[in-house]
Amino acid sequence: MLDKISETRNNFDDDLSKVSDLNSLEDVRLKYLSRKGILTQFFEDFKSVPNDQKKLVGQSLNNLKTHIQEKFDSLKSEIESRTNLQKQSDIDLTLPGRTYQVGSKHLITQTMDEVKYIFKGLGFSLFEGPELESDYNNFTALNFADDHPARDMQDTFFVTPNFVLRTHTSPVQIRVMQNMKPPIRAIMPGKVYRNEVISAKSYCLFHQVEGLYVDTDVTFAELKATLVAFLKQFFGKDVVYRFRASFFPFTEPSAEMDVWWQPKGKEGRWLEVLGCGMVDPNVFINVGIDPEKYTGYAFGMGIERTAMRKYGIDDIRILFDSDIRFLKQF
């Protein structure tokens, strides 16, 4: 009987090696594992094995059963998974996926968000203000003298002699300082207007971000350090910049910051990116803050120009044309 068992084991291995699909595997099952199969027959025969041999034969028979069952199971699952794969290949996986529509924020919003994100990281709050402003908030409170040529620096849309479309976000400074006590640390983004002929270079409106910090010991050196930190985060660590004296009625000393712009294959040049300075004492007096006790800095920058430079847009009008072919690019 032991010989028969070992012979069966070899036969089974042999039979199994010839199996190629589930059908031929089923034949093997019928031959060995079914109710009328070889194994069942062996266990029938086992009953008549003499008692003294029972232990040895029994062991060997059990081994054979385990061997056959395991080999069979493993081959079965292998063939099944192979068949599943074959089923899958009935699908044309190269078909494109179903579309999900996702829109996008306007490029100006995206750029503004970047600027906001940096300044919020530097501990600034964020305030907004109206676009149709009083002449007082837009000019007078900001130390623009009546009849001074400084008023010509910004071409203004008037609604009445005393109401204007704000020419900068600086009037929000006035509103914030009128309503809060120092310390004040805030940026003020928004839309501003200039009465200029519309061209590739200029539009009748654009967006600015204004910044203001008022406290007891705010200095010009800190202003420079803050803005340098901003430039490095926005344009990259290697940005080349300069801090240059300038003039704004509402700051003194005043400065502008330029970054070095080096287009490929062209001559490099300085491009102005922002204006800034220490809040003029007259502005503090106009909003009831003591200029002897408090000092402060303010800064402002245009968003469109920055975005255009960053993305290589040479005509500002495309930003306001609402052309979906443009919008989808960003």
Added chain:
Amino acid sequence: MKISINWLRDYIDLSGISLDEIVHKLSVAGLEVEEVIDQSKVFENFVVGYVKEKKKHPNADKLSVCIVDDGTSEHNVVCGAPNVEQGQKVAFAKVGAVIPSEGIKLAKAKIRGEQSFGMICSEKELGLSDNHEGILVLDSNIETGKNLADAVGQNDIVLDIAITPNRADALSHIGIARDLSAIFKRELKFPEIKFKESQKKSSDYAKVEIVDAVNCPRYIGKVVNGVTIGESPNWLKTKLKSIGLRPINNVVDVTNFVLYEVGQPLHAFDLDNLTGEKIVVRCASEDEKFTTLDSKERILKSTDLMICDAEKPVAIAGVMGGENSEVTPSTKNVLIESAYFNPSSIRKTAKRLGLSTDASYRFERGSDFNITQWAARRAAQLIQEVAGGEIYSGEIDAYPTPITLKTAKLRYSRISKILGYEVSLPNVKDILKNLGFTIKLESENEIEVIIPGYRHDIEREIDLIEEVARIYGYDLIPEINKVSTTLEDKIDQSAFNDNVRNILTSLGFYEIMTNSLVKESTAYRFGSPIKMLNPQSSEMSHLRPSLLPGMLQAVSNNLKVNEKNLKFFEIGKVFEKISDSEITSFDDFTEKEHLIIALTGKEIETEWYAQDRREDVFDLKGAVYNFLNKLYRATEFKTTYDVTDRFTEQSFGITTEFGNIGIGGKIKTEFQQLFDINQEVFIAILEVDSLKAILEPQRKFKELLKFPKVYRDIAFVLEKDVESDKVIGVIKEASSKLLHQIKLFDIFQSDSLGKDKKSLAFQLEYYDSSRTLTEDEVDKEFRKIIQTVEKTFGAQLRGA
């Protein structure tokens, strides 16, 4: 403003300082150099040539063939000039040079069969003068091969400097030189004035009377008699041309020269055309007519300050002279005007007349009342130098109330308080002294300085601190690597809109930004608009009262480029008048923030997995409510259908317990047509302020359901015109709190149901968060619904 480096050297020694350094330091000090123009660039590829040999051209009588040595090699050159001779030093343009007068790049050429490599140039061809009689013959001592720009003195460098409106003092070469002298700590040299004055006194030959001393605090006249009007000498023409001025005649050129030298505008009158040899400074009569130098007739106002003679106006003070007294080729006797006018008066007149001149530009920014005498004398000296004549002694100086120079104090402690870094005291004093301030008083803690007459921008301590900072150098400001920040609560007023944008983009919408300025007809069609006093054009004359026209225009623009499937939104301000009266305060108008959402075209374009489908009002409702429910999860938004809207049909309103939020619907055909749109557009306009006013309860976590939900499906056959919303309402009313959701999942219409009937099928969801429901109690609920709906609408349970 253009500043010539060669000219600057008359007032300051710039030796050893590189051009780059000058440009950089001036810019950083607030005199931004926008452009550096190198004159010699024009003469690239031009050298001093030596005519080694001259032969007649074999095929042309008037031409010659020369061999020109350019210092390194010899060239065959065909020349047409009659005066070219062997042995001359000439201006030689090599192949590749661009001829200034023509702007043409020189190539090698074959002229009547002879090869020519280059060109011997005339003064006209070089752009040096109009002389084209022959070639320019240079001094024979000039070295062959030398750069032509150096040889003809065209080697100036001109800086184009942007002068901010506060720096009237920098609108001249001496003004720029003064800043350079402070920056580089070098002496500022004023030209010495030396001339022979005659025995005759200016004041005996002309008189000055100031009637309006407020607007004309000082007026100086000086007489130069017997001048010969003619062309200016080369040095003067070169200086004026270098900064882009056109020479006119020697006397006028001198007045322009002095203006650009020291910043004092001057005027030269033909003394013989001044009736009574008298100047009267007074205001014009209302609507008086006057013809200015540019031959234009101007209508004056009684606020315009005029320079008059005994009878009539002869110049608009500080703006422009008159035709009736200008210097002409026949002028013999000249009265030089050097005055100081009230800046505000000049600005008003110049602005009203739309006439900005070199003079008005300086006077309205504030000229130097103390330089007037020097400038008059300087002009007299130069007129005599270039036009001859006799300088009458002394000046007529009408100066009724001499202006006292102002002073300002500077506390040392404030310098570091404002700047955040120390500037040494000697440094501070040097800077101020070099800029022309005189130290009046000095103590341990502060100094008091006298402000020079040319610095109208300086009055206060802070102004002095700025002077110190900008001359010390903004690039030397330390970047303190530590930034202080307040630890107050941080506020972000833009966070709400940021969230709105995030949700809408995630729903597939693109943000647009449109012009807030619209034309009148559009503005009135969409609201009660606010008009602008000074619009740029009639296309942008009013503030938008609504976001709708901008959105429809955006849709229209895209349709024109065949982009037909659009999902847009815009957040922006809209402006409306409250009453018809003039706006005098913020209460007379509204400025509101709106959100507009638009859908048009196909929701799905035909795909392998779906048929195409056009957007309809349910896409709009879906978008709006998905947006709102994402924005406020715990707020109930109600829809109303009894709204009427001017612009839409299929309209619906959106409200909450806090009030109306907005409106949505399909744009009416007439408004579609107005914007040339030929497909349906669905629009919702929401008020951002109303959205912000919603008080959202604090979100709380809800325990997850531990017991099973039970679903029942139910379909009713109803009259066709029964609204689904009403049926849902009745179902809700007939149910207990065990019913949590009603979903309309099928609408079916067919004759098989009966005429004008439809079937609505609902799925009802029941559960209780504290126990498992029994079949019996759900069935009870269910039966009650069937009964009520049948009774209310005369409906029939379908399939029953």
